Amino acid sequence: MAISTTNPATGETLRTFDELSDTELDAKLAAAAETFRSYRRTSFAERARWMIRAGEILDERTDEVARMMTTEMGKPLAAAKAEVSKCAKVCRYYAEHAESYLAERPADAEAVGATRAFTRWDPLGPVLAIMPWNFPLWQAMRFAAPALMAGNVGLLKHASNVPQTALFMQDLFAEAGFPEGAFQTLLISSKTVERVLRDGRVVAATLTGSGPAGRSVGSIAGDELKHTVLELGGSDPFIVLPSADLERAAKVAAEARLLNNGQSCINAKRFIVHRDVLDRFTELFVAEMSGRKVGDPMDPDTQVGPLATEQGRADVEELVKDAVDKGATVLCGGQRPDRPGWYYPPTVLSGVTTDMRLYLEEVFGPVAAIYSVADVEQAIALANGTEFGLGSNVWTTDEQDVERFVTELEAGMVFVNGNTTSYPELPFGGIKGSGYGRELSDRGIQEFCNLKTVWVGGVGAASAPDTE
Secondary structure: OOOEEEEOOOOEEEEEOOOOOHHHHHHHHHHHHHHHHHHOOOOHHHHHHHHHHHHHHHHHOHHHHHHHHHHHHOOOHHHHHHHHHHHHHHHHHHHHHHHHHOOOEEOOOHHHOOOEEEEEEEEOOEEEEEOOOOOOOHHHHHHHHHHHHHOOEEEEEOOOOOHHHHHHHHHHHHHHOOOOOOEEEOOOOHHHHHHHHHOOOOOEEEEEOOHHHHHHHHHHHHHHOOEEEEEOOOOEEEEEOOOOOHHHHHHHHHHHHHHHHHOOOOOEEEEEEEHHHHHHHHHHHHHHHHOOOEOOOOOOOOOEOOOOOHHHHHHHHHHHHHHHHOOOEEEEOOOOOOOOOOOOOOEEEEOOOOOOHHHHOOOOOOEEEEEEEOOHHHHHHHHHOOOOOOOOEEEOOOHHHHHHHHHHOOOOOOEEOOOOOOOOOOOEOOOHHHEEOOEOHHHHHHOOEEEEEEEEOOOOOOOOOOOO
């Protein structure tokens, strides 16, 4: 895939970029390794000052950066502005909390025969971040802010269709005052990732993307004994039980499915509804989905813009066609509009069965599938009956039901009576085919640190035992 900016609202390629040469790439890797030697010794106060400035720059340039993202991948302009603001927030969050999250923790020195014993968190070094296009700033920033505040340096291999956003991030941290080489963008193709990951100067990696990409990066990193965090998407269930506020649930369901034009790992994708409220919820949900305005993402009234790539739309169309050909019913949408750009309408399907690809595969676009269940047991079984385990969403006011879902859903995150989302304050990540490791919160900054045990003896102190 060419490294270029192609406007998905028109299909017009606006700018192309050259891939780094071998010599240029090696120079960036050398700069990262050299910068880390001194950067790791900077204080939390210094890093926090630079990180706060990065957040201020984002606030000052919100409109400009938002328009750049919308041009590159098609999200509605209002959503792009909200993304920039969220990135500024995560900068401030880690500037404020990094030191406490990585503070030394004393242990029971007497119990281990030491005069002093404690654990500390040390940065690892240059970390490679392989990021997707759907939240081009947020996905990268939720890695960059904690990694830089921990004392690591970052290398960003971004998706090939958002190069301007990728280069902006490198410039952002330089302008904020971070040392040269602390955060660099690598304009390289996917085929070059293995070379970078196997380079001895790169110590770890994080990837948000597809299952095949995650398996590839994970296997290479495993072969090199390098730590990884993988977030590989999901097919999140949205479960509605009879006690739910159906009007509220239907409204949030549409928001949950159409966030980012339906292109989010934590979009609700499978709507699992108790049969007692199936007809009413379906009526409300279809009305919400079909009522959303599809149009130019630069128009402030637009609620759903185009899909980011032509291939992405083709993939969505194939999944819908396969389901319809095998007997699924289209309740709204289902046909691309006759207009330039890579648009696809909000679509709801019923009658999806196990022989349809849509039953198990993640659909990365504004397509929802509704399923009917008889009770809580069926709802949990259906929700867990997929290779994914990222987020999940439950609507009920029955406390016993809440407890069961919280305990039994196989997911990294469970949201009850509210939309699944990411917060700097909460860990983010999945299990099963959705990957491993966590971003955000204290866990996110600790992922790329060495938890070092320190045992200090003194005159007359016992020696540390020889056995493990």
